[in-house]
Amino acid sequence: MTSSPAQSDPLVSVSSDAATSSKERTRVHSMDVLRGLVMVLMALDHTREFFTNFSGNPLDPQHTTLLLFLTRWVTHICAPVFVFLAGTSIFLQQQSKTRGQLTRFLLTRGLWLILAELTLIHLVFSFHSPWDVQLLEVIWAIGASMMAMALFIHFGVRANLLLGALLAAGHNALDKMAPASFGTLGWAWKLLHVPGLVNATGMKAPLVIVAYPLLPWVGVMALGYAFGSVLLRRREQRIRFEMRAGAAMLGAFVLLRWCNTYGDPLPWSVQANWWRTVLSFINVQKYPPSLLFLLAMLGLAALLFSAIERAEQGVMIQPARAVLEVYGRVPFAYFVLHIALIHLLTLLIAATSGGDWRWWLKEFPSGGVLSGHPPGYGYGLSFIWCMWIFVVVCCYPACNFYGQLKRRSRNRLLSYL
Numbered sequence: 296m297t298s299s300p301a302q303s304d305p306l307v308s309v310s311s312d313a314a315t316s317s318k319e320r321t322r323v324h325s326m327d328v329l330r331g332l333v334m335v336l337m338a339l340d341h342t343r344e345f346f347t348n349f350s351g352n353p354l355d356p357q358h359t360t361l362l363l364f365l366t367r368w369v370t371h372i373c374a375p376v377f378v379f380l381a382g383t384s385i386f387l388q389q390q391s392k393t394r395g396q397l398t399r400f401l402l403t404r405g406l407w408l409i410l411a412e413l414t415l416i417h418l419v420f421s422f423h424s425p426w427d428v429q430l431l432e433v434i435w436a437i438g439a440s441m442m443a444m445a446l447f448i449h450f451g452v453r454a455n456l457l458l459g460a461l462l463a464a465g466h467n468a469l470d471k472m473a474p475a476s477f478g479t480l481g482w483a484w485k486l487l488h489v490p491g492l493v494n495a496t497g498m499k500a501p502l503v504i505v506a507y508p509l510l511p512w513v514g515v516m517a518l519g520y521a522f523g524s525v526l527l528r529r530r531e532q533r534i535r536f537e538m539r540a541g542a543a544m545l546g547a548f549v550l551l552r553w554c555n556t557y558g559d560p561l562p563w564s565v566q567a568n569w570w571r572t573v574l575s576f577i578n579v580q581k582y583p584p585s586l587l588f589l590l591a592m593l594g595l596a597a598l599l600f601s602a603i604e605r606a607e608q609g610v611m612i613q614p615a616r617a618v619l620e621v622y623g624r625v626p627f628a629y630f631v632l633h634i635a636l637i638h639l640l641t642l643l644i645a646a647t648s649g650g651d652w653r654w655w656l657k658e659f660p661s662g663g664v665l666s667g668h669p670p671g672y673g674y675g676l677s678f679i680w681c682m683w684i685f686v687v688v689c690c691y692p693a694c695n696f697y698g699q700l701k702r703r704s705r706n707r708l709l710s711y712l
Contacts, residue, residue: 323387323526325603328616329596330380331623332603333373335687338633340370342683344664345641345655348673356566356574362676364574371581374433374507375515375592377626381437382459382516385444386452386523394448401445408438411627419635422642423658428502430665431486434630436507440516443509447517456521462514464586469510470560490582504665508583515589530604537601544594548587552576558586621691624698633690638664640682645672 343353343366353359353367389397412434417426447455466488474481474489485493487510493503525536551558563575579588606612622629638655645652651669659665701709 323383324620325600325607326380326383326526327620327623328603329376329600329623330626331619331621332599333376333596334622334626334629335619336370337373337630338637338687338690339366339680339683340373341634341637342686343367343679345637346644346674346679346682347668348675350667354574354578356571356578359574361570361574364578366676366679368577371588372592372595374436374581375584375589376596377433378437378440378512378515379519379522379593379596381441382444382519382521383523383526384519385441385448385516386520387526389448389523397448398445401441401448405438405441405445408434408441408627412438415631416634419631419638421658421663422638422656423663426501426658428504428659428665430504430506432506434627436509436512437516439509440513443513444516444520447520452521452524455517459514459517459519459521462510463518463589464514466510466514466583467558467560467586488583502659504659506582511584511589515584515593518593530607534601534604537597537604541594541597541601544590544597548590548594551590552579552587558590559588560585618691621695621698622687625694625701628697629690629694632693633686636686636689637682640686 347353349363351358353363356364385397385401388400392400412431413426413429416432416434417429418424420430421428447458450458469488472484472488474484477484482493485491485505486508488508490505490508493505525533528536552563555562559579561578561580563572563578566572566575577591579585579591581588584592603616606616642652642655644650645655650672654662654666654669654672655664657663657666662669
């Protein structure tokens with residue numbers, strides 16, 4: 296009896312052991328490694344936000360430094376990879392769940408993630424209650440996109456590829472449509488496409504800030520779902536596809552960016568010197584993610600994915616793969632844990648250094664990370680990088696314990712975390 300491509304590939308778990316959960320039987324370990332890598336990078340961005348002494352925009356090519364720009368820019372890859380791989384995971388779950396089961400799971404897990412964004416995530420970011428300000432970021436985008444995917448999975452791979460490409464590539468054509476043109480439904484257009492303040496009820500509180508408008512992120516998740524079919528191929532075929540797709544996306548990025556015509560509302564321009572011009576060229580819009588932003592980040596992610604798969608047999612790289620996989624298997628738990636730890640460290644350091652530690656217990660715009668930092672507070676990049684490594688290392692034991700618990704447990708509630 297001939298084995299399937301997945302069964303003959305060490306990167307895809309398809310154990311027939313009855314004690315192994317259906318989720319483990321269809322798990323692609325290279326996905327966990329890539330997810331773990333970007334989660335480690337995500338901690339760098341949040342550490343910078345809480346500890347930086349820089350008051351301006353770190354991506355402003357005229358006023359930033361090269362290292363500060365790169366410290367911020369490299370973390371751009373995190374959200375697209377999270378959302379894309381969430382779509383891929385949905386496809387893989389479809390191999391072990393009926394379509395009805397998966398539909399119910401996506402609706403309930405999506406709703407749970409939105410509620411978690413409004414409560415738990417808000418709490419660890421602000422340490423403040425009651426919540427007069429609500430910030431809709433990546434967890435909201437993933438949850439709402441999952442609820443949309445509860446419908447999209449019924450359309451098949453090709454339809455998701457088309458819908459995903461249409462939303463990701465075409466949403467910039469809607470940039471000139473202002474929320475005011477929708478009248479009383481202008482708040483809905485902000486949720487879908489325009490970042491900023493939302494007040495759907497006309498009340499003064501709570502204040503809702505949309506950082507991740509939904510349309511392009513649904514497109515990214517649908518593209519990730521379509522990519523899931525590639526992971527059923529043999530490893531050599533996957534690697535070729537990932538390399539070609541990555542090169543094609545980066546090539547399209549360079550061409551479209553050079554033309555300065557479509558794909559990003561922020562045109563690049565010649566700066567005072569060549570390296571600042573390069574920074575201007577690669578500085579593309581994340582909120583919402585422009586077509587050029589997605590081409591650059593997903594293109595880099597595809598090349599990283601192919602490199603991770605190529606390195607599967609490398610003895611020297613195995614320890615790093617094992618560590619990254621630990622983080623990648625428990626993304627939600629890591630997300631909550633590392634933010635809470637960074638916030639606690641910020642309070643501790645501010646208090647012991649005689650700073651305004653109460654600032655970090657206030658709500659926007661009176662204080663907190665959304666308001667920047669208090670006068671005289673902050674540290675340079677060397678301190679930020681050291682704190683970043685410290686936070687990631689401290690999170691490892693808890694993530695490893697929880698990951699092993701998830702693997703052993705049959706409790707369905709753990710799948711929501």
